[in-house]
Amino acid sequence: MFWGFLKVCKNPFDFRNPGNFNFCGFLFRKLYNLALILTTLGVGITSNIIFLGTGGDSYVVGKQVRASGGIVLQVGDDQFHIDPGPGALVMAKETGVNLRANTALLATHNHINHCNDINAVIDAMTYGGFDKKGVLVANNTVINGSAHHTPFLQKYYRDFLEKFIVLEEGKRVGINNIEIEAIGAKHSDPDAIGFKFITPDYTLAYTGDTMYSVEAIDQYDGANVLILNVPYLKKDEGKHGLCKEDAVKIIRRVNPRLAVITHFGINFLKADPLYEVREIQKETNCQVIAAKDGMVVNPVSYAVEQGQKTLYKYAKEEGVRVQEYQKQVAEKAEEINEMIEEKQTRLDEP
Ligand SMILES: [Zn+2]
Numbered sequence: 043m044f045w046g047f048l049k050v051c052k053n054p055f056d057f058r059n060p061g062n063f064n065f066c067g068f069l070f071r072k073l074y075n076l077a078l079i080l081t082t083l084g085v086g087i088t089s090n091i092i093f094l095g096t097g098g099d100s101y102v103v104g105k106q107v108r109a110s111g112g113i114v115l116q117v118g119d120d121q122f123h124i125d126p127g128p129g130a131l132v133m134a135k136e137t138g139v140n141l142r143a144n145t146a147l148l149a150t151h152n153h154i155n156h157c158n159d160i161n162a163v164i165d166a167m168t169y170g171g172f173d174k175k176g177v178l179v180a181n182n183t184v185i186n187g188s189a190h191h192t193p194f195l196q197k198y199y200r201d202f203l204e205k206f207i208v209l210e211e212g213k214r215v216g217i218n219n220i221e222i223e224a225i226g227a228k229h230s231d232p233d234a235i236g237f238k239f240i241t242p243d244y245t246l247a248y249t250g251d252t253m254y255s256v257e258a259i260d261q262y263d264g265a266n267v268l269i270l271n272v273p274y275l276k277k278d279e280g281k282h283g284l285c286k287e288d289a290v291k292i293i294r295r296v297n298p299r300l301a302v303i304t305h306f307g308i309n310f311l312k313a314d315p316l317y318e319v320r321e322i323q324k325e326t327n328c329q330v331i332a333a334k335d336g337m338v339v340n341p342v343s344y345a346v347e348q349g350q351k352t353l354y355k356y357a358k359e360e361g362v363r364v365q366e367y368q369k370q371v372a373e374k375a376e377e378i379n380e381m382i383e384e385k386q387t388r389l390d391e392p
């Protein structure tokens with residue numbers, strides 16, 4: 043019986059012979075149609091947060107104890123790449139992220155582990171300027187530099203982009219149906235910012251690098267998902283970033299559906315982030331997770347409309363998918379060929 047069924051299903055995708063009723067093919071077509079209808083109705087817009095790096099200090103990043111390629115946020119067809127530090131290209135490959143799909147590239151400040159690979163990512167996004175595309179949203183220092191710092195962004199690569207936007211605290215920019223707001227950050231780069239993404243399904247706030255500040259906390263309000271850069275375990279380890287105690291205060295106040303702790307310094311890693319983050323969860327009564335390199339989180343599971351019951355279900359079952367590195371098939375040459383052909387046709391037109 044089982045073998046008989048398999049035989050029927052031998053080639054479920056073969057629709058060339060309509061004379062033979064193919065049960066699996068029939069089922070496949072029905073499911074495909076259902077998926078199309080759901081997509082049209084706007085149900086099931088895919089959304090992922092992918093961590094291309096979780097390292098937060100020079101020791102951790104320098105030895106790549108944790109990677110430093112930034113964070114990728116996918117909302118439907120849009121892809122936002124935030125803080126592309128050293129190794130962004132390698133981590134994109136390792137985690138199966140196609141940088142060509144970047145709608146926008148974002149950088150919170152002009153530090154090496156946040157924007158070292160900004161030019162490399164622009165080059166990858168645009169095939170070396172062959173296909174000018176994408177938006178860069180960054181703080182002032184990344185684009186214009188400051189009295190003491192030259193900007194990481196080079197003019198040569200800046201010109202590959204469709205647009206670049208300097209964002210300062212409180213300013214907003216809309217990209218497709220997502221609104222991005224710059225939130226304040228107090229850091230050694232005085233123009234540093236964080237980002238708030240207001241999507242149709244949820245609001246995500248990313249602190250960027252900042253020390254604790256009462257004023258900044260207000261700006262995280264309404265975030266369903268909160269990503270915090272917490273390099274320090276203890277307060278006295280450094281003054282330019284958050285420590286565990288600060289994270290507890292912020293999470294308690296914001297009360298998000300999900301808080302993700304990332305950007306770990308060496309002492310945090312030595313102490314074991316899993317244990318420390320569990321402590322934060324106990325103290326805040328919120329769902330809190332420690333980011334890992336390559337981790338994929340589905341933020342829709344944590345959106346406000348889903349309710350606590352769903353949150354619990356997803357947290358247990360599928361809200362946090364830790365993705366094993368997938369060796370991705372090398373980017374298809376077809377894509378380049380198609381583009382060349384398209385451009386060629388356009389040039390040929392009278
Ligand atoms: Zn940093």
Ligand SMILES: [Zn+2]
Pocket residue numbers: 151153229251
């Ligand atoms: Zn920094």
